[in-house]
Amino acid sequence: MKEYKVINPKLGFTNRIQKYEDILNQYAREGWDVKHIVPNSAMVILERDKNR
Incomplete structure (x- = not known):
């Protein structure tokens, strides 16, 4: 069985790409895989x- 999580990270205005990468890497360490990134949004499933 699968479980899902929807996140909408708050990235601020500086170092947005690095913060986004850090957040995704933290979830990956917890066993999460990116299923979908919503276009025109920071929302990730x-x-x-x-x-x-």
Whole structure:
């Protein structure tokens, strides 16, 4: 079974790309995979196996 998480990170105005990368890497360390990035938005849908 899969579980999903929707995040909308607050990136601010400086170092946006680095902050976005850091956030995604932190979730990856927790076992999350990027399922979809919503166009024209910072919203990201993450997926991982529930019974890991």
